[in-house]
Each structure stands twice: as C-alpha cells, then as structure tokens.
Amino acid sequence: MKPLFKGKGQILLLIIIINVVTFCLFYNLGVYHRMKNNYIKKIEIKKLNKEAESRKNIQLVNNGDETNAIINNKDQRKIAYLTFDDGPSPNNTPKILDILKINNIKATFFIIGKNAEMNPELLKREVKEGHELAIHSYCHIINIIYKSPDAYVNDIKRCFDIIVSIVGKNSFNGKLIRFPDGSFSVSKQFRNAIAKAGYIYVDWNALVGDAEKPTMMPDNYLFDRLKTTTHNKSHVIILLHDAASKKTTTEILPEVISYLKEKGYTFDLIPE
Numbered sequence: 001m002k003p004l005f006k007g008k009g010q011i012l013l014l015i016i017i018i019n020v021v022t023f024c025l026f027y028n029l030g031v032y033h034r035m036k037n038n039y040i041k042k043i044e045i046k047k048l049n050k051e052a053e054s055r056k057n058i059q060l061v062n063n064g065d066e067t068n069a070i071i072n073n074k075d076q077r078k079i080a081y082l083t084f085d086d087g088p089s090p091n092n093t094p095k096i097l098d099i100l101k102i103n104n105i106k107a108t109f110f111i112i113g114k115n116a117e118m119n120p121e122l123l124k125r126e127v128k129e130g131h132e133l134a135i136h137s138y139c140h141i142i143n144i145i146y147k148s149p150d151a152y153v154n155d156i157k158r159c160f161d162i163i164v165s166i167v168g169k170n171s172f173n174g175k176l177i178r179f180p181d182g183s184f185s186v187s188k189q190f191r192n193a194i195a196k197a198g199y200i201y202v203d204w205n206a207l208v209g210d211a212e213k214p215t216m217m218p219d220n221y222l223f224d225r226l227k228t229t230t231h232n233k234s235h236v237i238i239l240l241h242d243a244a245s246k247k248t249t250t251e252i253l254p255e256v257i258s259y260l261k262e263k264g265y266t267f268d269l270i271p272e
C-alpha cells in the first residue's frame with residue numbers, strides 16, 4: 001500500500017498531529033483546573049454561609065461613639081445609611097450594585113477578606129461606583145476571631161491587607177470596621193484593642209432581619225422588620241447582607257429603597 005505522504009508531507013502531518021494533541025491536552029488541563037477552582041470556591045462559600053447562618057437572633061444594636069454620633073446627628077434631614085455585610089458574593093453583590101446604580105445610591109460594604117480574595121473584581125467595581133469599603137473580618141469564624149483581642153486585631157489587619165492589595169491604598173481608608181455579630185457580642189477589651197490599633201467601629205440601629213434566622217427569610221418578614229426598626233428614627237444605619245445565601249435581601253432591595261425614599265430619607269455613606 002502506498003503511504004499517504006512522503007518525506008516533507010509526513011513530517012508536516014506529524015507536526016500537525018503533535019500540535020493538535022498538545023492543544024487538546026492543555027485545553028483539557030485548563031478545563032480541569034477551572035472546574036477544580038470553581039468547586040473549591042463553592043465549598044468555601046458554603047462554609048462561610050453555614051457559619052453565618054448558624055448565628056441566630058442577631059440583636060438590634062447601637063453601641064459605641066461612632067454609631068451614636070451618627071444616630072444622634074443634629075442634621076435635620078432624615079438620613080439612611082445602607083450597609084451590607086459578609087460580601088462580596090458572586091450572585092448577590094452584582095445585583096445589589098445594579099440596583100444601587102439605578103437609584104444613584106452609595107452604600108457601605110463591610111467586607112469579608114476571604115470573599116474579597118475570591119471575588120476581587122466585585123471589590124474593584126464597588127470602589128469604581130463610589131461605594132465605601134470597610135472591614136468586617138478576614139475569616140468570620142467566630143470562635144477563631146474572638147479567641148482574644150489580639151486574634152481579632154490580626155484578623156482585621158489581614159482583611160485590610162487583602163482589600164489594599166485589590167483596590168490600592170488610595171481607594172481605601174481602612175479605618176472603619178464592624179464587629180461580626182455587633183460590638184455588644186465582644187468584651188470591652190476587644191473594643192479597646194481595635195481603638196489602640198487605630199480602628200473605629202460602627203454597629204446599626206435598624207435592620208431587615210436577614211440574619212435573624214438560619215433559614216432564608218421571606219420578603220414580608222424582612223420588610224416588616226425594616227418598618228419596625230426604622231420607625232420614628234431620623235438617622236438609620238441599616239444592617240443588610242450581601243452574602244451568597246441572602247437572596248431575598250437582594251430581591252426586596254428595590255422596595256426597601258422605595259420605602260425609605262417615601263419616608264423622606266436621603267442616603268449617605270458612614271463617615272470615617
């Protein structure tokens with residue numbers, strides 16, 4: 001039988017085959033790595049959500065000088081400070097940013113460092129669209145971060161470093177923090193330690209109750225909690241969450257904004 005190619009033709013065919021095989025090999029390796037990374041990301045997000053959801057009955061808390069200064073501000077205007085904890089998450093944060101953009105509202109995001117590492121583009125988008133970044137925790141695992149005052153200071157420093165590495169020093173002041181579960185959940189030693197390290201903290205005096213139960217809360221529950229906790233208050237620091245599991249928070253956000261506007265509130269960022 002005659003060979004298909006002779007001499008140069010055979011070499012050319014061989015080169016083509018080698019190239020095709022190498023391309024397929026690298027392509028499949030790329031697909032494998034992407035699948036593996038996505039899987040690891042999903043596991044990490046699941047772990048964080050499980051941890052966040054295990055903390056029930058978050059109290060309404062207004063504690064500390066910074067919080068009180070904002071709440072008792074003599075400004076005659078009604079002001080709402082929208083604050084989102086535990087993000088960024090790939091499913092909720094982009095939608096929240098879209099809603100805020102449509103309404104021309106700037107909000108404060110209390111970041112989990114681990115989530116920032118997994119979603120750096122979302123952090124950059126938050127900054128680009130004029131929102132404020134603040135520190136919540138690097139890992140948000142309560143029994144690790146609250147082991148000692150030093151443990152929490154180290155945890156927030158780690159979160160600070162991650163945020164700076166993503167958005168740069170010029171876009172991030174890095175002084176403002178929010179204690180996971182609120183400042184009431186830690187002793188005075190913790191509050192003193194973060195003050196000594198140069199941070200200020202802020203709690204909240206209104207909420208939608210999206211972290212009050214381990215399950216996802218229905219829209220009407222969240223909306224009722226908003227109405228009750230903002231009632232008769234002229235300056236409201238509202239606790240919301242943009243963690244991956246808080247889908248209903250994202251769903252009711254347009255209504256939350258409409259309600260607050262109707263009640264005469266304007267929106268502002270937490271002063272640092």
Ligand SMILES: [Zn+2]
Pocket residue numbers: 052085086136140180181
């Ligand atoms: Zn949190």
